[in-house]
Amino acid sequence: MFSTVLYIAIALFALGFSIFIHELGHFIAAKKRGLIADRFSIGFGPRIFGWHRNGTDFRLSLLPLGGYVSLPQLADMGRIEGGEKEDADRLPPISYADKMIVAVMGAVFNLIFALVLSLVLWGVGREIVKSTTVGYVAEEIRNADGAIVPGPAYVAGIRAGDKIRTIDDKAVPDWWYFQNAIATGVGKEVGVEGRRQVEVGVLREGKAMEFTVYPELVSSERMRYIGIEPETDETSAPIVVRLEPDMPAIEAGLLPMDRLIKLDGEEIISGAFLSTYLANHGDRSIDVTVERNGKEITLPIQPRIKEGEQSPRFGFAYDFQYKTEIVHYNPIDQLYRFAETMKMTLFALVHTNSDVHVKNMSGPVGIVHGLTRMAQIGFIDLLWMLALINVNLAIFNLLPIPVLDGGHMLFATISKVIGRPLPQKVMENVQGAFMIILLGFVIYVSFFDVGRVGRDIGLIDDEPQASAETVPAAPTTDEAAAESYEP
Template structure:
């Protein structure tokens, strides 16, 4: 039953991704129809046809390689030509057609189209993705969606004593002191800006640290934070470490969070002392509790058989405070090589959930800004963002299925994210992508004559190979994240 459950959400994820691609190609299709261009094919996916039909001279099909889609427009430098479906008399096809019945098909002379036609048809795929993203953002704005309160804060709830610096030679972590701890960041500090850019929530903070490009004159990684502590702003320099096999920048902080007791383990100090489901932990000994990770860290530092004072609000945030005396116990968690011993009091936390009603324009612009940070990080030699950190179709489907399990509105939020990303990526001035068509059309407009067809075909073919190589590259790492090996 569990397997069927997983397959059901994978199907939902595939449908969401396929619908996103369909909307993109529909934008091209409708624009081409409106401008009177010849359309020979509307394909979701590339490569061999799985199934399809022909209507009014247009072949509609689902193809085998789910890395995108295309609308074949012979009056543009189209994907159909790259698949060898059209050719000029006496010219060799780039490679054999996927469709034997089209092997002997010859191109008919076609009327030239204007610069405006080319630009409008090329851009409308991205426009339709933005329109879909905006429509879904309006749904989220109207009905709201749930997020943990930790995602909306800019306050620090945990500062790590140590982090594991990644060693690419041994492919293992080496424990070093936490960058934020070294820099003097404290729990409950409020982060106002990262590298001079104002931040609105902890996701902003993390994104700007991960995609950061600041370095010292000696080449050491650097993050400039503006924090608010006791109503006084301070500037703090933090020197990030590279952690994990992904090789991302990390300074060792976590967000402030409100959490409650979700379940209690039998025969453990918490339930034996009288703690109940729904209680909110607020204080341990003389320290305020700002996050569950902070609590776990404090427990690990206690001595054997040490008694702690544990204060909670009974029944939740509005309850009366009550203090219990507990003695943490050591317990083995995990299995096999992953097993470790920790000091616990025996409860599982549940995060406080807040329903947020985002402004659709703000939500879209945040996604645009996130994509800008990622792309600028990719091309900057000062950044640690790499191609391997990107996700391909496998990674996207995996994330879609995860969000589908969380809830329908969370799935919509991620589909907004995907549509904005797809729109921006397709407008990059790279041959094969829509931005490449727009670039070639603009060059032709400036030159006053068409670019040589052999040059266009070779450029297209080169970047098709590069695109598929990139997809295979990121898919390898997607699979590695899902099934480590």
């Protein structure tokens, strides 16, 4: 419990520091341009605590949904940020250049921070699933509705050993890109009832081949999936990836990321061994030995039959590690890859053929949970996700939406074009309306975030359960869709 709280605290600090970096960019630019900055806030709403220095109220506010620097000479958020219209009226106007520079510098600082993190990642390297060679092709998968359907890739003709080269004519540099390209795909057959479609280019025994694949939707997230997985490291022990609530494994103290070593002292050499041993000895308590934080722990677990089923189970999903390698992407390439991921997601979000919806996005709850998971995996993975988040913050904040930095730039540009300032009341009302929309958006995505977190830590169990090794569950890992099994 203490270690979990520590990782959550690290995640909260990492997110808060990213927000601080963003607002610091605005603050420094404003001061350099001679603007008044009367408030520097992490969070919105009522002030919790802080201090005053050189005319600025540095504060921590109640709602941890971002942050802001109050600049009365810009298109200020007025009553939302606690400012007064009269304050802005008494101050001298500023130039268009001042407004644009101050507004954009938050995103610039996020990109600089992401660049610094990418330099670190370039130097030390990061372990990822680099290879795009197919290790497993499912003949059947379980879709989001719980039905067992033919594996899309298998039906199309893709086989283990094929090396994926392209997705819809775009080069595939690694397995993570492949996953994102499938999930955010917008391909669809012509016609109102057209099936989802993706063109997959592979290399088989030196020969280039093209396959048209029709993805299925899987998991409660209803994301596109074609039923293939990368090569696995067959010498590694299986790893627990998910636990079912109210089942023996979680009750015995098994945890996600535990490495399964032995059953009753016998080494686990394959998934088949684990399943066979359970089938033969499911009527008694079994000593399950796992490796956790470098130490071996033995947990006695009594399998039992879940209501509506016929065979005893432990109640956890496991997976074998994929083949990984250390990569040293140069910083510019890494930032480009982050930006491309954001572009693919935003494009899918607005495209009518996509299966990506607002509910699939993450708010503060999901971001903190993701950072927590990365912190648990390792410091390098935490830095990678923090760099990704900062690039996303930069791009998102530059969207021309009132309340965001891009909205301030939009107001300033409109004023420049029409040759006169926009009425303060109009800007306050527009920003107030969009602030309400933003809060509603955060509440909406947070509702789904809570469900995702609950499923991830085993408090909620509403995923269709796979029943055999030929039926992989839904994607469950960060870098690659996990081919997980249910003993």
